[in-house]
Amino acid sequence: MDLPEFAMFFQPTIIIFGKGVASDFSNELSELKIARPFIVADKVIRELGLLDYVLKGLTSGGFEIAGIFDEVPQDSSTSVVVKIAKAFTETNADAFVAIGGGSVIDSAKGANIIAKMGGDLVKDYSGSGILTKHLFPLVVIPTTAGTGSEVTNAAVIYDEESKTKLEFIDRFITPDLAVLDPNMTKTLPPKVTAFSGIDALTHAIEAFVDIDATTFSDMFAKEAISIITSHLENACKNGDDLEERGWMSIGATLAGIAFSHSECGIVHGIAHALGAVNRVPHGIANAIILPYGMEYNLEARPEKFDELSKILGVYDKHLSILENGKRAIEKIKEFEERVSKVSGLPLKLRDVGVKKEDFALIKEKALQDGTVIYNPREVTGDGVLEILNEAF
Ligand SMILES: [Fe+2]
Missing domain, CATH: 3.40.50.1970 (Rossmann fold)
Structure with a gap:
């Protein structure tokens, strides 16, 4: 670094x-x-x-x-x-x-x-x-x-x-x-637990790859990613387990410190637009967009995604930086699917009432969102549409 x-x-x-x-x-x-x-x-x-x-x-x-x-x-x-x-x-x-x-x-x-x-x-x-x-x-x-x-x-x-x-x-x-x-937090239903937790995970991942990331924000982001990916599935499955709940509270707070010292990016930009146009709850919108937003950003900060593969335990020293970055994104997809299975968290736009006719307006609002200027790769209209189509 x-x-x-x-x-x-x-x-x-x-x-x-x-x-x-x-x-x-x-x-x-x-x-x-x-x-x-x-x-x-x-x-x-x-x-x-x-x-x-x-x-x-x-x-x-x-x-x-x-x-x-x-x-x-x-x-x-x-x-x-x-x-x-x-x-x-x-x-x-x-x-x-x-x-x-x-x-x-x-x-x-x-x-x-x-x-x-x-x-x-x-x-x-x-x-x-x-x-x-x-x-x-x-x-x-x-x-x-x-x-x-x-x-x-x-x-x-x-x-x-x-x-x-x-x-x-x-x-x-x-x-x-x-x-x-x-x-x-022990009475939160599984689905709310899931989308709140993925919101926090998105804060940490976006803070980690954004242009404003520093060694200070990284420290909090990395720990938050590790904690949330280790405990969210169990917090959804066993809501009254205070150990799992406790770790999730700490993870979300660390993610909050991370993004208030860095910023969010394209995933939050599109999530805010989905909230405004289709009233998709914030955490659900983040969960749906996160893996595709990561794919969009991979080549802009490959070294950060490579590091992410280490945090997520999927790093392979025989592979290139880019290949390890791809493994990190696959791991996040797999993690979200596991969380979805135990909580009913939707992972596609078509499952939350979004229509392809809405894409133009969502794109327009996402491009105006304050978060996108911190994204590591320039956010274009075509880029937003590509992500929306993949997430549909
Ligand atoms: Fe958020």
């Missing part, structure tokens, strides 16, 4: 992991000087008893719950974020605690901006690097192992007015504390 010309690593999040930590993190809250947390969650989290599990720990730790907003919808939006910020301000709370998947976490990140800064979320703050000061402390307790949002500086929020998903990228929205407890 060449010595990098420039590399940067910045990770302000305290990460704690352990079975039971989601109902016992008083020390960390006290260190952050939090006394009156405001909880953000959704109805499913409440119904599954996960909200009570966290609340019990907080109240027995002597914390006063300032308020609870547990109505974040599956696909949150700017109007929900404004409601959360208003509720937070009215209760005089001093910190956010987000309990949930990507939608809950990103809503809390957005609400934190408005609660601290005031103004209009979309007009004043969408984009990157706009904030100038620290927000309220944000604690995140993920209930999926996938998005990595518990350690990233990004939030994606749907704006009803422009009908687009807006990105907010800022170091000040990075959570202060991530609480990883396998008890919080």
